[in-house]
Amino acid sequence: MKKVTVKVSATSANLGGGFDCLGLAYELYHTITAAESDGFSLKSNVPAPRDKTNLIYKAMNAVFTLAGCPDRNVAISSHSDIPQASGLGSSAACIVGGAVAANALCGNILSQRRMLEICARLDGHPDNVLPALLGGATAGVMTEGGGVEYVRCEPSGIYCALATPDFPLETQKARAALPDTYSRADCVYSLSRAVLAFGAFATRNTDALRAIGDKLHEPYRAPLIKGYDEVRSAFMRSGALSVCISGAGPSALAFFDKPPHDVKVPDGWTVRILPISGKPVTVEISDI
Numbered sequence: 594m595k596k597v598t599v600k601v602s603a604t605s606a607n608l609g610g611g612f613d614c615l616g617l618a619y620e621l622y623h624t625i626t627a628a629e630s631d632g633f634s635l636k637s638n639v640p641a642p643r644d645k646t647n648l649i650y651k652a653m654n655a656v657f658t659l660a661g662c663p664d665r666n667v668a669i670s671s672h673s674d675i676p677q678a679s680g681l682g683s684s685a686a687c688i689v690g691g692a693v694a695a696n697a698l699c700g701n702i703l704s705q706r707r708m709l710e711i712c713a714r715l716d717g718h719p720d721n722v723l724p725a726l727l728g729g730a731t732a733g734v735m736t737e738g739g740g741v742e743y744v745r746c747e748p749s750g751i752y753c754a755l756a757t758p759d760f761p762l763e764t765q766k767a768r769a770a771l772p773d774t775y776s777r778a779d780c781v782y783s784l785s786r787a788v789l790a791f792g793a794f795a796t797r798n799t800d801a802l803r804a805i806g807d808k809l810h811e812p813y814r815a816p817l818i819k820g821y822d823e824v825r826s827a828f829m830r831s832g833a834l835s836v837c838i839s840g841a842g843p844s845a846l847a848f849f850d851k852p853p854h855d856v857k858v859p860d861g862w863t864v865r866i867l868p869i870s871g872k873p874v875t876v877e878i879s880d881i
């Protein structure tokens with residue numbers, strides 16, 4: 594019998610104008626242990642279904658099914674330091690952690706590219722799962738044929754501070770707030786800043802990060818995040834280069850060119866200074 598332990602990063606998606614495309618991994622983790630077992634069990638340090646409807650198991654079972662052994666029983670133990678429904682990729686970490694654990698138990702039958710595709714499809718977009726799997730900063734797309742294409746870089750000299758409020762924002766609700774169509778001007782505003790942001794990460798040009806921004810999701814989501822404008826102003830007063838909504842929110846992400854200190858945010862918000870992780874998801878396998 595085998596046991597695998599997978600450690601997967603928290604992530605920020607969007608990064609300003611890169612809606613559903615750009616992402617960044619942090620040194621903040623979700624650790625999942627899955628052991629071969631005669632029966633199914635699941636322990637978790639966070640509120641989540643304890644049966645096979647749990648997202649970690651759903652991702653595992655997607656891999657088990659492709660490997661020809663659906664509904665395989667496992668004993669799962671999950672410990673997440675990533676706040677849930679906070680815009681820090683907690684769902685993507687469940688998906689990537691589950692899929693990678695299952696693949697390891699199946700002798701790594703699926704290639705990394707296939708894993709990227711499965712995880713992106715399960716999450717609905719590639720911007721969180723890519724950096725969760727690969728580390729660093731990623732720009733990725735799902736192709737018409739169901740594949741994933743991406744580029745990746747390892748930013749340095751960029752410091753990230755995340756402010757998270759004491760209320761969650763479900764991604765489904767944050768997506769429902771978005772319009773169906775956009776003006777050409779708003780598209781150009783965002784896509785040009787997405788290119789600039791990834792270029793800034795790749796070339797370590799922190800000054801370019803001063804210009805990032807978005808008109809595809811932030812104007813519609815910021816009103817759902819009570820206190821966002823105050824937090825944004827507090828970060829800018831602390832010397833941030835720029836501030837954006839992390840993923841679908843409600844966390845705010847601020848970029849700095851030196852380690853931030855003395856950031857004062859409104860009551861009810863927690864600030865985390867999170868190093869960018871250049872490391873991919875890690876997997877350890879052992880006999881039990």
Ligand code: HSE
Nearest residue numbers: 606612613764840841
């Ligand atoms: N790109 C996604 C969104 C990330 O903003 O809705 C959250 O899953």
